Amino acid sequence: MASGPAEPATAGEDAGDVRFAEFSDLQLRERLQRIQNGLDRGVYSGLHDGGEKIHQLCRDIDHEIARRRKVFQAPPSSSFINLCRSAHYGGSKPHRAPVSAIPLAGEAGVEGAVEDRHSALHQLSDLALREKLRRLQDGVGVLAGHLPDGGRKYFAYIRAVRLELARRQALPSRNQSAAAEPGAGAVSKVLIVIAMQAEMLPLVHRFQLLEVPTGESIFPKGAPWARYCGNYKGLHIDLVWPGKDPALGVDSVGTLSAALVTHASIQFLKPDLIINAGTGSGFKAKGAGVGDVFLKSDVVFHDRRIPIPVLGLYGNGARKTFLAPPLFQVGKLSTGDSRDMSPHDVLEILSNGATLKDMEGAAVAHVADMFSTPAIFVKAVTEIVDGEKPRAEEFLQNLTAATKALDQAVAEVVNFVCGKCLSDL
Template sequence: MAAVQQSDAPLASTTDEKPISNIVIVIAMQTGGTTLLSINFELIEDPNSPFPEGVPWVRYHGKFKGLNLNLIWPGKDPSSGVDSVGTISSALVTYAAIQSFKPDLIINAGTAGGFKARGASVGDIFIASDCAFHDRRIPIPVFDLYGVGSRKAFETPNLVKELNLKVAKLSTGDSLDMTPQDESSITANDATVKDMEGAAVAYVADLLKVPAIFVKAVTDIIDGDKPTAEEFLQNLAAVTSALDLAVEQVINFIDGKCISEL
């Protein structure tokens, strides 16, 4: 069996020096993201979605300055009625969005838990430098590396400097809570923030060679003294508002620039 090599190069480098014109923004939850971003950029919901019939995925789109924006949300789960969070929905909708809109750049914007021991506070905005999984445990040589699936995010040193954003590694899993095994894997991933979709978006973007950046806002402190679910719900509205404003700043910075200028 051939060895599986994990990617340690940035997601999809490009020599294209044309200004970025087409951006897909992938969000996980409706709260905040589909409200402020759609208002700030005058995005409208597409009643004739290009996605397969029957899927709950939602597209908002519009033009902002020199950019064509597509805001994609996985929608509500048809069975339970809650936001379709997690890696499966995020991977599927990212793949479909790339196929439909051929973006120059993907922005995955979302909330995350943070570790105060590694410098995170509620409300902090991070740009992810690396994405990896912490709950795909396959204790077989090489398969273990595949399970972790570590990938570099697209580097944006000028954006980070201009907007004074924090940079940290991101770890992704399909559970809001954290088991001792998860914690051990997150520590091995050297992650400061933890979410439920980033590494899945990174996987698809890497496969299809589209540069992707990850903007994450901290809603809860994982190693704090409050229950994660309680703190997450308590801070969700305020933090998603801060996240939307940060994404607005990111998009304003990107306008008129090519990939290499980020």
């Protein structure tokens, strides 16, 4: 495969393997991880060539990722610089100014159409800003060229994020604190969002978390939500659970409770990273088995059907997740508020290519994305949707074993995160 140019490819230049042109960097990495997981499980061993073409595809994807990394690290072309200047300065050459004089995002100097989005940047944490920048950069090759203005506002927003990060780095107090704290920048606060008491208790015991008394709760009066907290290997862990329904005494499962408790927790606790842990129903046709643990690469709703242009996309709510670490199988998650499935649900789930379905994941993802908080989704399989046993019976029979597998999986994720920055994950 031909190697990439020394600077970002422009029209007429070699832009790498055409098979991967429609994939962002993040999508390529996820695709490579899925294939490698399949190789590790021997999924392709029965092919007539012994999986040689699959191995070659892995090598090609790896080569393309390396090529793009080289292009990204190369000095930018003059055309790229001019585009960024045009986007942020309206085409005029910028005057040199000290970083401290650079306006905060949202002040004078940032163009009007995206001014409202820029104004919110200074409210985000450093970790959230770096994650936002990573997502924007992953989308450059896929989105920018298809936008009505050719990506002008998109590049302006990327530049605003970079300027905000540079402004913060130049603050004297920031430099002093960074020098005083060798571990500065590492993930320090993790929020675990979980729906059921049976899923929650093993993690409370494992991490030796203590329940926060009602009188010290951060949650609104009357909310049944519970919070447990503690420290583990330098991480501060908060675990939140929607609690029991006050009237019926059952777990407050579903998207509404999950969204509310996630919103309140982000606002008060300001975590660096969210882990949504739970159990779900797996699809045998997609390779899921009882007790299997999956990291979810994509989340989507399957029961918010709005047959109106654009609003249908909103109802679907498809989102990419913060896919880290590469410890388990990877698959897509579909979320709905019912345990059974209507014929419409089945069609949606099949079209989404989901490996598991649950009742909370996409709601947590929606709120986390709203506040630019990275979220990892860890799900264990309790029952098989397309299996032979009655699902309710299988769920009750396997819940204990699945929560045990979930407990171990979340521990592995937390241990992997310890001492790392988001950019390292």
